[in-house]
Amino acid sequence: MGYGIVTEEILTALADIVGPTHIWTTYEKREACSRDETTTLRADERYLPEAVVAPASAREVSEILRLANSHLIPVTPRGGGTGLSGGALPVLGGIVISDERLNRIIEIDAENLVVVTEPGVITSEINAAAAEKGLAYTGYPMSVLSCHIGGNIAENAGGGNAVKYGVTMRYVLGLEVVLPTGEILTLGGKLMKDVSGYSLKELFVGSEGTLGYVTKIILRLQPLMKNRAALLALFADTETAIRAVPKMMAHGGIVPSSIEYIDAYCYRKACGFLNEELPMEGVEAVLLVEVDGSNQESLDMDIERAGEILSAEGAAEIYVADTRSTRERIWSVRRNIDEALRLTDPVQADEDIVVPIAKIPEAARGLREIEKKYGVPIANFGHAGDGNLHPTILKPAEMTLEEWVRVETEIEWDIFRLTDSLGGVISGEHGIGSKRKRYFAELCPPQNLALMKKIKLTLDPNNIMNPGKIFD
């Protein structure tokens, strides 16, 4: 398909829509939109848009999209730029729509337990505003301090609390979406239930900005849970650790807010980085379990029961964190994995596979085998309660970058084929984007892919909306 280019005439038309101070063609602004946080991007992988525009309303977005649609110009929505799959990269040039002027929390409506917001708000700001009224937005991606809520919608972001609180989609009660052809849709509302017609808003959640541009979001809020309790459980093998997870939930009647899994490699790296003197000897897998609620005594009982079950199920040691400082201490280990790995292994590829929970040990064993096959370390950690793992392939210092690019691709194929064979999928919360689409093309069942393409064509007949993502 031949796309048009952003001519002087189109730039003038865009300036008429958003105002001359909200359109940019400078190298600096375009360069800032050329990358995200995808770790596999090489220094030369820059995708420069031809222009960046910042609309301030659904109407302006609609006019931009009508213009782009009539001139066949690719349009790429961009939020906080924290994506890990290249979803916000203008891989075919064209126009980037920045959400920097769609950045207001419109309303924290405590009576209806909802927030109404524009897409360009940082997710943690929603939480801060909600907390003032005793409420919380419990969708909680790990990049919560810098990602934008619009990006969370686009990627159906998950995170470390999904085992209890689910992922972004659970909280989306309403959306205002501009279709690639310019129509403005209002879907849902401040409504906790709605079966009046098809589940349209869910179709946009997780569509990676390929079906429309979201201009307004209504999210359900929950009571803010002020109390927490946590524990760290050390295991001599992964299988024992993972088998204990469903038992803790079913036997204990406990739904933890987090069940994080850390392999020996990450555990040692993070503890080393922190000068943390936890036992290392014989530890192969670590679980970090946290419960939250409104009643500290009941949480303390829950975490004690969780610890008892994990011990009975074979944990070698349990550290209950019953004060804020001990809780911080064990969370530090989990939170510093990324930084610890980056310090010693700056070139890496981070993955986002999901398998059935009980298949985590098999996935871990398979990853060890892949590691041996290529002689390349793969650190492994993630969200055990969700079966969502983030294997991180680390370039050995002595390997050339050229060799790395080749080997990394081969390793990714091996990881994804392993995942597929375990009944899993290649992305749980980061998305397919541009990064994984070649793998997705092969691993997604052809009839599913065909249906996705039909839906895309129905909504975006000229394929102008974030092209080059998910599938071609």
Next chain:
Amino acid sequence: MGYGIVTEEILTALADIVGPTHIWTTYEKREACSRDETTTLRADERYLPEAVVAPASAREVSEILRLANSHLIPVTPRGGGTGLSGGALPVLGGIVISDERLNRIIEIDAENLVVVTEPGVITSEINAAAAEKGLAYTGYPMSVLSCHIGGNIAENAGGGNAVKYGVTMRYVLGLEVVLPTGEILTLGGKLMKDVSGYSLKELFVGSEGTLGYVTKIILRLQPLMKNRAALLALFADTETAIRAVPKMMAHGGIVPSSIEYIDAYCYRKACGFLNEELPMEGVEAVLLVEVDGSNQESLDMDIERAGEILSAEGAAEIYVADTRSTRERIWSVRRNIDEALRLTDPVQADEDIVVPIAKIPEAARGLREIEKKYGVPIANFGHAGDGNLHPTILKPAEMTLEEWVRVETEIEWDIFRLTDSLGGVISGEHGIGSKRKRYFAELCPPQNLALMKKIKLTLDPNNIMNPGKIFD
């Protein structure tokens, strides 16, 4: 569009697919598929299918749909027949696909916290099977003892626990769906997170059987919560009652498993029916609040705190049910509303509106005005935590049936326009079906309806799949 009829030749072909003992053309079998539990159906509103077939596999369903598609025969899926919107009625004749042979729970997989089931299983049977392993399926429609899980998927069923546990969609991890054109799709899996491509499975949830036939379902299970505590709060006015709901949640940090609303009319009727001597004087609105969890002491504290907040917010009286028998007693009032109303007012129309929670008092006032305007009583109860109300229009004994049919339609229009003006929608959990499609055609924004129709056409180009539902 001209549909074909089920000829002898087609009957033979169907018998070849499902076997001669699993196809019926007898009046008895067809009649049994001609109605559901929609209360507004008149005695003469029977929709007889031409044939009923009971396939036993996705492959058989696929062959039936290919056959029907090539001969343009309408196909209507039927589950437990408990629907309240005429979704399972073969309004254009054709073939009814019964799920009576797709009735196995394939697996309770406690290690992965999921159930794999066919669509024809009664929802409560899933719960019974899960409970044996300390687990629960927490999607909980009020018809749980007779509805089929396939119907729950089709309608995205809600119920009385949605304020804490959400509606059916939250639990759907995987679906096997046969498209109207015969392709068999496998969507999702035993996966707690999945952002690999569009949210296809969500498109089928709540599509009322108009986009495909679901042959296999993977649902997430939760730890079984064995303990409960409840209270009944009596209020002198609706506004005070409803205002207290978000405060109880935000100030108390409590997410109740149920917050049911009962108006004075229903409260008196149900108490009268049960010979229950609760105070009546000056009561305009009643809230029933229940909390569940694994720890009885903590629940008792929660329910006490909920009671304190409700009192502080203006409840005239609070009855805490701290034993199983007192809890049963207050739940009886809620559960017997339907039966109490049917006893004295056998002809009725039950609605299913949703409004923002804080708009419930306005909705209640509006319903009182409509009641006065027509001189027809409207009982009102529902799920206060979800803003989901079930106004039930009761035919006065002296009104002729002819007059009733006319007045009922006018009242429904008034109720739906009121709902629309409050930012609500006309169905929260029962669906549009055949019952509400004329209202939906007018109240759904035209561009949303246009998109739904485009999606329908993409998946079902000959409109054979449950035609005459949601929209024409």
